[in-house]
Structures are given as C-alpha cells and as structure tokens.
Amino acid sequence: MKVVQAFLAQPGVLLVLKTLASLVGVLLVVQLARWMNLGGDVRIRDEDHAGALADEAMCGFVPVAVGLDKARIGALVRDAQGRVMLIRRHGSHFAARLLESHAGVRLDQQFLTVSTGDSRFGTITLNLGPDAQAWAASLRRLEG
The missing domain is CATH 2.30.29 (PH-domain like)
Structure with missing residues (x-):
C-alpha cells in the first residue's frame, strides 16, 4: 500500500494517469458512436x-x-x-x-x-x- 502511495506521490504520475483515463474515455465514445451508426459519409446510393x-x-x-x-x-x-x-x-x-x-x-x-x-x-x-x-x-x- 505504501508503495502505491509513494508511486502516486511522484510528480507527473497523476497527470499521466488522468491523460490515459481521458484517452480511454474518448475511445469509448468513438466506439459507441460507431456502434450506433452515428455520423459517417452519407451519399445517395443510386x-x-x-x-x-x-x-x-x-x-x-x-x-x-x-x-x-x-x-x-x-x-x-x-x-x-x-x-x-x-x-x-x-x-x-x-x-x-x-x-x-x-x-x-x-x-x-x-x-x-x-x-x-x-x-x-x-x-x-x-x-x-x-x-x-x-x-x-x-x-x-x-x-x-
């Protein structure tokens, strides 16, 4: 437990973790939009x-x-x-x-x-x- 606290206390570690969490959140939203067929390039087929x-x-x-x-x-x-x-x-x-x-x-x-x-x-x-x-x-x- 003390090892984790010491690791998190280092400067920049929390910033990196927040950035990674934000990136994962964005990727999840992109995947959700694809799953729901939102956006895309709509064209007249024929x-x-x-x-x-x-x-x-x-x-x-x-x-x-x-x-x-x-x-x-x-x-x-x-x-x-x-x-x-x-x-x-x-x-x-x-x-x-x-x-x-x-x-x-x-x-x-x-x-x-x-x-x-x-x-x-x-x-x-x-x-x-x-x-x-x-x-x-x-x-x-x-x-x-």
Whole structure:
C-alpha cells in the first residue's frame, strides 16, 4: 500500500494517469458512436435511392428522370408532370426542394449550380457530367 502511495506521490504520475483515463474515455465514445451508426459519409446510393428520397420529401412524387451528382451528394429528380426536385445532403440526412424557376441555375461545362432562393437551403453545384447541358435546358422550361 505504501508503495502505491509513494508511486502516486511522484510528480507527473497523476497527470499521466488522468491523460490515459481521458484517452480511454474518448475511445469509448468513438466506439459507441460507431456502434450506433452515428455520423459517417452519407451519399445517395443510386437513382432508385434518389427517387425514394424525392417520394419521402413529397408523397406521390414519382421520378421519370434522375440526374445524380458524380460525388452522390445531390440530385435533380423530374416527375411526369414536369416538376423538378433538388435533393442535397444536409448533415447526415437529405433535404429537398421543388424548383420554382430557372433563375438560380448556372451551367459551367459539366457542372450545374442550382440555388432555390431559400437561404436556409443554400446553393449546390452538381457534377452531372455530359447530362448537365440537358438538365440546364430542361430547367429553362420552368416558370419564372
């Protein structure tokens, strides 16, 4: 017992023990977050997933065309009525907005920058590859 007390009385020993205990605590929290599937890099898996996200955002929105960003962080989805929904990653979830007009749309080669006018939703640049020009042309048909 006296040996333990003498060991703990040395300068710096308590500091090292506190640091190790803190490190173990952080590692336990990281492991708990992994176990609970918190955080991570959320992406749109494929066109079907983008369609499901659009239907989740607006019940009955059935996609007929999907423009999926190369990085899979956003998508444009069109239904049979000609409505276009913009889907973008928002934290670990996805947010969606119907596009009302083409006013906030800019084409730059294979990149389409879309702004909804909603400051909370922000602006997103989608890499649609060769489909970017076709999507930009179709968005010009929107009112506004």
